Amino acid sequence: RGTEIQLLDCKEGNTNMQWVINAVDPYDNAWIGPIKLKNKTDQCLDNTDGDLGKGNNLQIFKYQSKTNQTWYFKDGILQLYNDPDYCLDLSGGHTSNNNNIQLWECQDGNKNQEWIYDQSNSQIRLAMDLEKCLTAGMGKSKYYYDGSNVEIYDCKDDDDKVFQQWNVGGMSDLSTGSNQRIHLVKDPTKCVDIHAADEANGTNIAIYNCH
Numbered sequence: 211r212g213t214e215i216q217l218l219d220c221k222e223g224n225t226n227m228q229w230v231i232n233a234v235d236p237y238d239n240a241w242i243g244p245i246k247l248k249n250k251t252d253q254c255l256d257n258t259d260g261d262l263g264k265g266n267n268l269q270i271f272k273y274q275s276k277t278n279q280t281w282y283f284k285d286g287i288l289q290l291y292n293d294p295d296y297c298l299d300l301s302g303g304h305t306s307n308n309n310n311i312q313l314w315e316c317q318d319g320n321k322n323q324e325w326i327y328d329q330s331n332s333q334i335r336l337a338m339d340l341e342k343c344l345t346a347g348m349g350k351s352k353y354y355y356d357g358s359n360v361e362i363y364d365c366k367d368d369d370d371k372v373f374q375q376w377n378v379g380g381m382s383d384l385s386t387g388s389n390q391r392i393h394l395v396k397d398p399t400k401c402v403d404i405h406a407a408d409e410a411n412g413t414n415i416a417i418y419n420c421h
Contacts, residue, residue, distance in 0.1 A: 213417045215402065225394075241283045241378065242291055243420075244273055247346060248332050248375035254279050255298075255360065255376075257313055262293055265301075266313040270346045270358040283378060286324045286337055289316060297323045298344075300362055305339050311360045332375040333365055341365055343374040 220227060245255040247270065256271035260278035273279060277292035288298035290313065299314035300322040316323060324337035325344070334344040345363040366374055392402040394417065403418035 215415050215417060242280065244275075244279050245281055245283075245288075245334075246273060246377045247372075248377050249372050251377060253346075253356075255281065257290055257296075262290075262296060262313070264314055268298065268311050268313060268360045269356075270360060271356050283327070286326060287316065288323075288325055288334075298325065299323050300336060305336065305342050305362060307361075307363045309362045311344065311362060327376075327378050331365075331367075331371070332377070333371075334374075334376055334378070335365060336362060344376070346373050 218227075247253045252273055253270050254273040256269050256276075257278040258267045258269050258271075260276070271279070278290070280291040281298075282289040282291045282294060290296045295316055296313050297316040297320075299312050299320070301310040301312050303322045314323070321338040326335045326337050326340065327333075328335050336342040336344075341364060342362050343365040345361055347358040347361070363374070394400045400417050401420040403416050405414045405416060
């Protein structure tokens with residue numbers, strides 16, 4: 211049934227009491243959570259070792275509900291959720307295949323940090339060149355695993371597309387505003403849940419895996 215939710219006195223700094231109301235709608239146009247490979251959902255976009263230094267490398271790694279795997283996607287900018295001063299960035303702005311994707315300080319108007327989620331193909335495209343996509347190890351190992359590099363590459367429409375397809379949470383619901391959730395700050399995969407979707411008075415509310 212999940213862990214029951216209870217009412218207690220507020221305590222500053224207690225992460226068990228910190229929540230995010232994730233209302234994905236056409237006005238807010240934002241989403242918080244992991245960015246997972248569509249055909250291998252146990253692998254996600256990861257800030258290597260959680261290092262917040264400029265130029266820190268991004269990789270594919272097993273999803274572990276960590277803060278360095280949680281992203282905030284709003285207005286085409288992908289920010290690291292636990293430190294929104296840092297953004298997903300195309301190194302040097304070079305669009306040549308295999309150029310590295312890194313963590314960098316967010317800068318207004320920086321084209322290296324502007325992205326578009328192509329819902330129809332599940333691809334994250336570079337806004338300044340829509341023929342370039344966020345890619346997991348394409349062109350090198352042809353296989354992704356813990357530590358696989360994340361880079362820019364020509365967007366694919368063949369079998370190699372799987373290296374470029376991502377599950378970006380509620381982004382598919384942006385036009386409807388239907389994906390509205392309250393989830394824990396310390397673990398965005400856990401949401402406030404009505405047991406068995408029962409709307410009767412007195413139904414228990416608990417913390418449960420987000421769906």
